[in-house]
Amino acid sequence: MLVSWKWLNELVALQKTPEELAELMTMSGVAVEGITYPEIELKNLKVGLIAEITDHPQADKLVICQLDVGEGEKKVIVTGARNVREGQKVPVALPGAVLTGGKKIESAELRGILSEGMLCSANELGLDVDKIPAEQKDGIYLFPAEVAIGTDVVQVLKLDDLILELELTPNRADCLGMWNVAREVAALTGGEIHLPEINSSEEGGLCADLTKVEIANQELCSRYVARIIKDIKIAPSPLWLQQRLIAAGVRPINNVVDVTNYVMMEMGQPLHAFDYDLLQENRIVVRRAEEGEELVTLDGQLRKLNPEMLVIADAAKPVAIAGVMGGLETEVTEQTKTILLEAAAFNGPSIRRTSHALGLRSEASLRFEKTLEVEQVRLAADRTVQLLTQIGAGVAVEGCIDCYPLQQQQQQREKQAISLRIKRVNQILGTTISAFTMEMILKALQITFLEKNRDGWLLLPPSYRRDLESEIDLIEEIARLYDYERIPTTLPEGVTTQGMRTTEQKLRYQLRKRMVGQGLVEVINYSFINRAQLDFLGIPDGAPLRDTVVIKNPLSEEQGVMRTSLLPGLLDTVKRNINKHNKNLKFFELGKVYFAEGFPEQSKLPVEKWALGVVATGKREKSWAYGAEEYDFFYLKGVVENLLTGLGYTENEYTFAAVRDLPGLHPGRTASIQIKGKEVGVLGEVHPLVLEKYGIDQRITMVNLEVEKLATEKIMKKGLVVPITKFPAVARDLAIIVPEEVKTADVTALIKEQGNEWLKEVRLFDLYRGQQIKENSKSLAFSLTWQAPDKTLTDEEVNVLHQKIEAALQGKIGAGLRR
Amino acid sequence: MREQLRLLKEKAENELKQCQLLDDLNEIRVKYMGKKGELTRILRGMGQLAAEERPVMGQLANEIRDSLESRLGQLTEKIKGKELERRLLAESIDITLPGIRPEMGRQHPLSLVIEEIEEIFMGMGFTIEEGPEIELDHYNFEALNIPKDHPARDMQDSFYLTPEVLLRTHTSPVQARTMEKTHPHVPVKIIVPGKVYRRDDDATHSPMFHQVEGLVIDHQIRFSDLKGILLSFARQMFGADQKIRLRPSFFPFTEPSAEVDISCVICKGAGCRTCGQTGWLEILGAGMVHPRVLEMGGYNPEEVTGLAFGMGVERVAMLKYGIDDLRMLFENDMRFLRQF
Known part of the structure; x- marks a missing residue:
């Protein structure tokens, strides 16, 4: 809502500066978002009458005007404007004048003739050409005849007004009218309020003979007032009215439309004027649109209507979409002789639905959708008629129609x-x-x-x-x-409560800290993805990752479905960074993934699950002190092992099992992460074909962990501490040669199985393939640590155990011993 | 013999003066005092002396031996010291070589800020509640006093999945869910961090962003308590000299409602570009829980009252870290993330 300072001052006596008032209003709930000041100080501009126009002897495109600016002697001004005629009143910038943009005007010779100033266009006066009447946009600005010669243009056009821009909350729709703004200001400042008096009409009268109003749907229209004005003379509005509309951001069109808009700006009540003679049977029916009905609205668009929408119709067809926009056919034009003026009260939610459905928002719908004051409908109609008569736009027909079917209930409610x-x-x-x-x-x-x-x-x-x-x-x-600032500052006095995280929240907190602690970087991606990304990953139809939740009105296909995996977002992030020449990356994201799981048919809401996604690519660059370290499968495997250990799982509780057939992942480099035999996630290299689709040319390894499957009790209580024995440990190395296809984990398991409780650790410290051993085989070197809790182990004791293990390795997996 | 001893002492002392290395000292020790050493030999010859001369010579020889021993000891210490000095000098490193740093991870600024907010409110006795991001229209709007076709819905343009299910537009539905599951028990003292979604995408709006919501319900919760809680939060989050300012506003689920400003973190209230010369930054919305919302949540508004507040995490993060472009928070550019 734009509030003219000058207009406001006429409605309420103000003792405050605009800035003081703005602060006061903002601090009491009707926020002033900004104050627009006049661009510069315009001066030495006067209204002049063009007394005579003669051709310029030296220039075809220039003319010489004799101007009466009320100073006795006429001023000679040379202009190139095409729209000047004798008898017009125009703005004259006299020597010493300053125009918009700081342009200074002095006397100057133009092709041999001394010009004592300049005639101005709207633009040069600082008027917003989008807000003034269309015919004033180009050429010299023209004043109506009643403006006195010699008056200060700044005063006439109120170019020194300033505008308060109100930011209204939805509950304060009342302040969409100047009178109510004035009432609010009066309440805040104690200033006295002066509202114009309204000549009220009598119900019935001649008006009732000329037209009829029927409200077919009382729920959607609680009141409809019609008045008739005859002998309409369409013309531009008087300047004062135009200025107020311009100040309020409404473009003047003609006297009838301007007055309806003006009353809307005054009272917040939208009104509409129909060309009475173009209404079939000269009557009004307020009803729901019928299926298939259409209407061309004032903006020239053909609108398809449906029974959800309330329309104003004549005897035959809709002539306006109630509360939203009038129809083009019954619009007031130069030819209009009689108008039917509408003031009504409509159901706010209904107007809002219609306006949304049509994608059509107007100053009227903006106000109607808030459900306006019903009591002022008649007043607004009377005020409009009063103003139309006052400016000579027409002659009021006596009486009015006030269709107010549920008056008593309504008034009771109010x-x-x-x-x-x-x-x-x-x-x-x-x-x-x-x-x-x-x-x-x-x-x-x-x-x-x-x-x-x-x-x-x-x-x-x-x-x-x-x-x-x-x-x-x-x-x-x-x-x-009273002022919020004067309310004291206290703290609640009730019982003390304990602030804390739930177990699940603690688990997530830990996951995040442990990932950061291991050198990974946290990212946050959008929860929606492009469905095409699931194609990129090669997810087959019917797979759980295809069970997406679809957004009905996404901003774009890019954000069309809720993610079922964190991987697409992470790959996008990797790609974006590689494009910016960051090639060594390791990211994690802790966020939700979403699955339809029967939604919307079988369940009220989709399923949301927490997931931890990790990607790593590139390497840690070599330094002067150490070599390069690849961010590869084994790097992330180590990260996962540390993570699980940190959460309290022992090495015996988690395992990695090779899986070959997961979509989007490298069949030879993928593992299922299992805790006590149950899968909790996947670790694997992204399939080369997927990388190709993303246009990434470096290997990427990923991890997905299902957070809910990580037991939360682990973070609450780690296992009990194992006592440290005082008897020394004995370390023995064991090197074997096995066929390439033998899995390291199987060898380790066999060693552990053969050793007794004294075997504390089996650590692989070397892996060798090469010339010194057979082709298609590898050498594994382990370091075994033996320790007893109650005695020092002798060499003989360890030797016996060691030999047992060697025998088993030879016997069961055909391992050759290296010595 | 006396003369012999004198010469020997003189000779030995001269030789000691020439010594530079520990090995040289050892050589001298052996040469004079070893089993076959010169002094030892002389002492062995004592037997041939007259009985009255023996003690005199013996004493003299012992004196010489002691003096040599002590001299050797001194020199040993001195040379050892020098050798250590030499070794340490040779072991010097270029301490300006870069350190071998374990790799450092980074937490996303939004999760850092959420964590900080959580900790501040946990310190004030709040627990953390969460709820679904895909939410029923009922909890997102209706239970919060925003009926269908209410103009307030315009404040939050939504992503819909079905006419009754949407991506939550704020964390407030968790208020309604919490009341539903807790009523009629008090106190309720929760904050709700999480993702929210609105159909908006431009330089200052992201279709997904984060909020933290707060709700307190108890006997005799007052508007003044809201001021106290928020002032305490602002001071812990932005500094002990922070001021807050409450301006009347409107939210369908609170009344009285307020927009809450903090004194500008950039100019400290003097007025600058960030705060639009006002000295204040709008940071959260708050108010007393609307009696109708309490009622819908199963509480009797005559018996208990409540306060609620909600803030945008992105806004807090941007102010805290001086981030001027919202998009940075979701681009996940390493050059940006590396700075946290």
Whole structure:
């Protein structure tokens, strides 16, 4: 809502600067988002009458104008403008004038003739050409005849006005009208308010003979007032009216349309004028649109209507979409002789639905969708007629039609009294505001005291404050006018509570810390992905990862479905970084993935699961002190092992099992991560074909862990500490040669199985393939640590055990011993 | 013999003066005092002396031996010291070579900020609640006093999955869910961090972003308590000299409602570009829980009252770290993430 400072000052006596008022309003709930000041100080601009125009002897495109600017002697001004005629009144910049953009005007010779100034266009005066009447956009600005010669142009056009821009919350739709803004300002400042008097009409009269109104749907239209104005003379509006519309951001069109818009700006009540003669049977029916009906609206668009929408119709067809926009066919034009003026009250939610369905928002729908004050509908119609008559746009037909079917119920609803308990106000706010202060505030808001008791009051808010419906609304009013800043600062007084994370939250906290602790970088990607990314990963139809939740109205296909895996987002992130020449990357993301699992047919909501995704690619670059370290399968395997160990799992509890057939992953480099035999995640290299689709030319290894499958009890309580024995450990090495296909984990398992409880650790310290051993075989070198809790082991004891293991390795997997 | 001893002492002392190495000292020790050493030999010859001369010569010889021993000891210490000095000098390293750093991970600024907010409120006795991101219209809107076709829905353009299910537009549905499962018990004292979604994508809006919501319900919760809690939060988050300012506002689920500003973290209230010369930064919305919301949650608004607040995590992170482009938070550029 744009509020003209000058207009506001006419409605309410103000003792404050615009800045002071803006601060006061902002701090009391009707925020002033900004103040627009006049661009520069314009001066020495006068209204001049073009007395005579003669050709310029030396230039075809220039003319010489004799201008009367009220200073006796005429001024000679040379202009190249094409729209100047004798008898016009125009803005004249006299020597010493300064125009928009700082342009200074002095006398100057133009092709041999001395020009004593310049005629100005709207643009040069600093008017926004998008807000002024279309015919004033080009050429010299033209004043209407009634403007006096010699007046200051700044005063006439109110070029020194400033505009307050209000940012209104949805509950304060009342402030979409200047009068209510003035009322709010008056309540805040105590200033006196001056609203124009309205000549009210009588119901019936001649008007009732000329037209009929039928409301077929009382739920969607609670009141419809029609008035008729004849002898319409379409013309531009008077300047003062144009200026106020321009200040409010509404473009002047013609006197009839301007007045309806003006009253909307004054009272917040949208109105519409129909060409009476173009209405079939000259009557109005308010009804739902019928299936298949169409209407070309004022903006020239053909609109398809449906029975969800309320329309204003004549005897035959819709002529307006109620509360949203009028029809082109019955628009007021130069030919219009008689108009039917509509002022109505519509159901807000219905207007909102219609406006959304049509994608059509107007100043009218913006106001109607908030459900306006029903009581002022008739007043607004009368005010419009009053203004139209006053500016000579037409002659009012006596009487009016006021179709108000549920008047009594409506008025009862609007007159709902609210009881307010004085104690309750201070309880809610934590204040000690006196009853007297509360009373002052409520009275400033024009709230009527119906009953007064010691403990409280029975109150009736003014009809324009439809947002005040219950006690809490009034408490808020008291709080905001009392000033939030004056409310004390306290802390709650109830019982002490313990702040903490749940077990699941602790687990996630730990996961994040342990990943960061291992040198990985956390990322956050969007929860939605492009469905095509699942194709890139080669996810087959029917696979769980295809069980996506689809967004009905996505911003784009890129964000069309909720992710079922963190991998697509992580790959995108890798790709973006590689494009920016960061090739060595290791990222993790802890976030949700979403699965339909029967939604929406069989379940109310989809399933959301927490997942930990990791990707690593490139390497740690070599330094002066150590060699390069690849961020590959075994790097991430180590990360996972550390993570699980950190969470409290022992090496015996988790295992990695080779899997060959997971979509999107390298068949020879993928493992299922299992805890006590149950899969909790996957570790693997991304399939080369997937990388090709992403346009990435370096290997990437990924991990996906299903967070819910990690036992939360682990982070609550690690296993008990194992006592440290004081007897020395004995280390023995064991080197064997096995066929290439033998899995290291199987060898380790066999060693452990053959050793007894004294075998504390089996560590692979060397892996060799090459010339010194047979082809298709590898050498594995282990370091075995033996230790007993109750004695020092002798060489003989260890030798016996060692030989048993060697025998088993030879016998069961055909291992050759290296010595 | 006396003369013999005198010469020997003189000779030995001269030789000691020439010594540079520990080995030289050893050689001298052996040469004079070893089993076959010169002094030892002389002492062996004592037997041939007259009985009255023996003690005199013996004493003299012992004195010489002691003096040589002590001299040897001194020199040994001195040479050892020198040798150690030499070795340490040779072992010097270029301490300006870069250190061998274990690789350092980074936490995303948004998760850092959420964690910090969580910890501040846990310190004030709040527990952490969570809820689904895909939410029923009922919890996201209706239970929060935002009926269908209410103009307030315009404040939050939504992503829909079905007419009744959407991506939550704020963390507030968790308020409704918590009330539903906790009522009629009090106190309720929760914060709700999480992802939220709105159908907006431009320089200052991301279709996915993060909020932290707060809810307190108890007997006699007051608007003044809201001010106290938020002031305490602002001071812990942004510094002990922080001020806050509450401006009346509107949210369908709170009344009275407020927009909450903190004094500008850049200019400390003097006025700058970040705060639009006002000295204040809008950082959260808050208010007293609307009686209708309490009622829908199963509470009797005559018996208990509540306060609620909600803030955008991105906004807090941007202010805290001086990030001027929202998009940086979701691009995951290493050059950016490396700085946290």
